[in-house]
Amino acid sequence: MGFHKLVLLAATCCTFGSGAWAQEAVSAETVVARVNGEAITLGHMLLVRESLPNEYKSLPDRQLFDGILEQLVQQTILSQKSSAPDSLQIRLTLENDRRLMRAARMIEQWSEQPISEGAIQDAYEAAYSGVDQGLEYKAAHILVETEAAALELIEKVNAGEEFSALARDFSTGPSGPGGGDLGWFGKGMMVPPFEQAVIELEVGEVSKPVKTDFGWHVILLNETRAVESPALEDVREMIVEDLRRAAVEAEMAVLRSQADIELIEDPQIDPGAVKNFELLSQ
Incomplete structure (x- = not known):
């Protein structure tokens, strides 16, 4: 059973008092607790909730809130207690996570661009009009x-x-x-x-x-x-997804062409090294 599961189960028998801030406007920056002066915000809690299995997301609000907050309090205490510097694995994991989240946001922004009805119609005709469907x-x-x-x-x-x-x-x-x-x-x-x-x-x-x-x-x-061609409405969603994917790939191709990319070709690097997880502990 994972750490967050243990905490959430424990939360079934204890609750935090309701603060006055609950009646006020809140944001992701709203502070819900402090541990030795270090703030825990509602935003931290939102991110934890998103990572939970659905069975825990559906818990009653108070039980879920208290369980997540207790998890973050415990993690903050343990993090503060640890005096050792971040390991190479932790540092690289954080770098990868940051890179992934920023890249995902860019792709999300591109994907949110509207697809015109004309583009949808053109894609439909190219795929189905006058094309032998077998x-x-x-x-x-x-x-x-x-x-x-x-x-x-x-x-x-x-x-x-x-x-x-x-x-x-x-x-x-x-x-x-x-x-x-x-x-x-x-x-x-x-x-x-x-x-x-x-x-x-x-x-x-x-x-x-x-x-x-x-x-x-x-x-x-x-x-x-x-085989008869499907009606446009039957394949509209698929066409829109294809057009969005193509738009993202086109944007990516432009950015890649503009980037200064240097791929280090070192004959001493065995491609199999990518499977050697022990390198992170050296």
Whole structure:
């Protein structure tokens, strides 16, 4: 159980008194406690809350408030008590965290830029208007355990026996009782060997035995149809996300081109060193 969990559980049996500041306007800079003169602010508490699992975020306000505050009080006491300078690991972690948060804020600002309706429409037309979306297939199959059984079924179909009846009698798959009918499906919805066999069939044709991890299949292609382009509203959110991503990448490319970047190529640095965590303790 993590440190913050222990503190939050302890908070179920103790509470702090309500200060007068609770009735006043507050901000992230509002001081909620001092430990040997060092301030703990509401902003500190907000950041702790954001890092908690959802099960703790949903605690009653007073219980959550007191638990977070007690955690920060304890951490401040321990931090003040420690006289040792920050280790290399702590220093580098703080540098990375600061870098990450500042970079994330830049990306967030770029992502907040509005996307025009014209740009959305242009992206939709480029992706879907006049573009072949491929085919969907309506097929049935019979699933059996051996290739020999599949070949025998193919002979029966070629001799005029009804495919759906054979599927009901012999298929071991869940579609057997329904005559082997798989309904309509598109690219990527079936395992690759099965999909490839279907693509190569003509309508009304029965496949050779097809091996997959499920067993051996005999496939009948009943029908094909062109895939219709989705309506703009159905893909609007995806298009907007794609445009935002492209905008961020473009901004990043500009900044990178303007930056003075020096990549140190030292033959003595083994790329595998990036996995040697013990370097941080040296």
